[in-house]
Amino acid sequence: MKASIIIAAYNIEKYIERCLISAINQTERDIEIIVVNDGSTDNTLKIIKSTAINDDRINIINKNNGGVSEARKSGLIEAKGEYILFLDGDDWLESNCIEELYKSANESEYDVILYNAYNAFDNRKEELYTFNQIYLDEEFNPIKAILLGEIAPTIWSKFIRREFINNNNIEFPSDISFAEDLATAANIFINNPKVGFNNKCLYNYYQRNDSISRKISNKVIDIDEAIEFIKRKLIEKNLYNTYKKEFEYMVFRHLFISKILRVTELYPQRKIVFKQYMDRDVSIRNNKYISRDLSYGNKNLKLRMKLYYLSYEISTIFDLLKGFVKRPVVSNK
Template sequence: MGSSYYMVKISIIVPVYNTEPYLKQCLDSIINQTLEDIEVICVNDGSTDNSLSILEEYASKDNRIKIINQENEGQGFARNNGLKNVNGEYVLFVDSDDWIELNTCEALYKKVNELDLDMLFFCATRYIEDEDKYDYTFGDYNYSSLGGKFWNRIFTYKDVPNIFKVAVSACLKLYNTDFLKKSDARFPDNFFEDNYFFYYLFLKAEKVSIVENQFYNRRIRDDSTTQSGGRAFMDSIIAANQIIDVFKDNGLFEQYKNQLLRKKFNSNISRFFGINDSLKEEYWSKLKEDFKDYKKYYDEEKDSFYYIIVDFYNNLIKSKNYKEFIESESVDLKSRHDNIKEKYESLDKESNNKINALNEKNKDLEEEYEELEKENEQLNEEINELSKFKRDVLNSRSWRITKPFRREK
C-alpha cells in the first residue's frame, strides 16, 4: 500500500524518559508481537535512571530495536525525532510505561490495508496502578462518543457530530506513513502535544476507521506529567490555543467556534483547579493575559456557556489581582455549592415524588392484574365446562342417532 517503498510493515515509536520500572513490560509486549515485520524506534529523552541500559540490553538481543539518544526535550520532540527515522508503511506510538496486546500489529495492519486508510482508531484499557485494577469502560478510550456507528466503516471528521469528544491520544491510532509525510505532521514541543497532532491530522484525513478492540493498555499513575499538577499544566493554555489555530488554518473556526471556546475555557478552568497551589497565581496571570485575545469571542458566545465558565471568567475580567480573584471565586464557589445543593434537593424531591407516583401506579396495576387473573380463571373454568359439555354432547347416544338427519342434503 502507498506510493513509497518501505522496509517493514509497522514502525513503533517509543519515547523513553525515566520509566525503568515499566520499560521491560512495554518492550516485551512489542518484540513479541505476532506480526514480526516491525521496527522499534526507542528515543531516549535524556533519562537519568537505568532506562538506557534496559534499551541497550534489548537492542543487543533484537536487531529490530533502534535507539536514538537526545537531550531531555520532552515527549513531542522525542516523537518527532522518531518520525524522522521511520522505515515502516505505518506508524504506531507506544508510551514507555504502557503496553500493547500481542496481536495488536497483526490485527491493525490487516484492517488498515483492507480499508486503505489514512488513520485507524482503536480502543484502550486503563490500568489504575495504585489500585491494581483494570478499567475497561472509560468512555474516551473506547470512543463511546461515536456510539458504535463508525465501527469498521470509513468516515471523516465531517461525519462526527462532536469531534471534541473523540480521544486525542496519539497512541490509540495507527497512521499511514505516506499520509503523515504528505501532511507534514509534527508534534509541538509543549506538553499536551497529542491535542494539536490529532486535530491537525483528523481534519486532513480522507479515510478514517475504528475497531472496537482494546489493543492498548494505558497505565494511570499519580506521578505522570498530566496527572501530577506540576509545571507542565502551564502548557495547557498554549495547547488550547494550538487547537484553535488548527481550525483557523483549515477555515473551520467559525463553524466550530462555540465548541472550540467551550473546550478551551473548560480546559483552562480544569487545569487551574488541578495545578499545584504553589503555581496557581502564575497560572492565573497567564490566563488573564491570554484572555485578552479571546474576550471578543467570549462576549459573542458567553450566553451559551455553562454558568461555571461565565462566573469564572467574569471574576477573571474584573479582578485586579490574584488575591481579589480568589476572594470573588470563593464567594461564587459557595454560591455555586448552594445552588447545586438546592438543585439536588429539588431533583431528589422530584425523583421521590415520581417514585411514589410510580409505586402507586404499580400498586393499582398489581390490583388490576389480580382482578384480570381472577377473571381469566373464571373464563378458563367456563371454557373447560363448555368443552366438557361439548364432549358430552358429541358422545351422547342422541347425537349419534340424529347424525343422519344432520347430513347436508
C-alpha cells in the same frame, strides 16, 4: 514492513522493559521497534540495550533530552513501516495490537485507525474508550470530533499511515511542554484523514501515581499555546470560520471547565489560566455545544460559572467557603 512502533523513553527504568517486551512479543512479526532514549539519566538506556540484544528489529536512538515531541520526531525520521504507532515508555501493548490494527487499516486503506485501550493499574484494568462509540454506526467528521472531545487527544491511541504524516507535513510542536498531544492530534484530524475504527482494547495506559498528567505544574499555562497552535492550523486550512463554534467549545472545555471548575486545589497558575480563557472571549450564549453541556450541569456548576464571569476573586472565595476548592498544603521542610 507493516508497522513501526516508536517508543519515547525518558527516566523510566521501572517500566521500559515491560513496554519493550510487549512490542517484541507482537503476534505480527513484520514490524520494527524504534526506541528513542531521550537523554535518560537513570538505567533506562542500559535496560533498553539488554532487552533488545537478541532482536534485530529494534533500532535504538540515543539523544539529548528534548521532550516527547522531539523524541517522536527522531523516531519518525528513521521509521520505514507503512503505519506508525507511538507507544509511551511506561505503557504496554496487548500482544495482538499491531495485527488487529493493520487488519483494520487494510479494510479500506485508512489513514488513521482509532482503537480503545485499558486504564491499567498495578492490580487491575478498566476499559478506556478513546472515541465516542456512536461513530461505529454514524457519520464521522474528524475535525468536529477532535474539537468537541469525541476523540481522546492522545497520540498513542491512533494508528497512523506514515505516508499521510509525510504528505501533509504533520507538525509535532516541540515548543509546547503541556498538551502537546492535544495539539498534534488536532493537527492530524484538521488534515481530514480517512478514519477507521477498531473497538477492541489493544493498549495499556498505565496509571502512575507520579505521572505529570496527574499533577498541576507551571507547564499548565502551555495549554493556551496548544490552543493557539490549533487555531493557527485551522486558519491555514481556511477552516477556522467553519469550525469556530467547535473551536470555542474546545477552549471552554480545556481551559475553563477542566482547569478552573473541576480542579479541586488552588494551584499557583490558576488565575493565569483563567485570564487566558477570558482573553479568548468565548461566546457562551451563542454556542450550542456549551449550552448543551450547561443544560446537563447542576445548579452549583452554573452558579460558579456565572460568578467567575463577574469576578475571579469573589468566585475563588465562594469556592473556598463551599469546599469546591482548597488551598494547597505548604510543606515546612
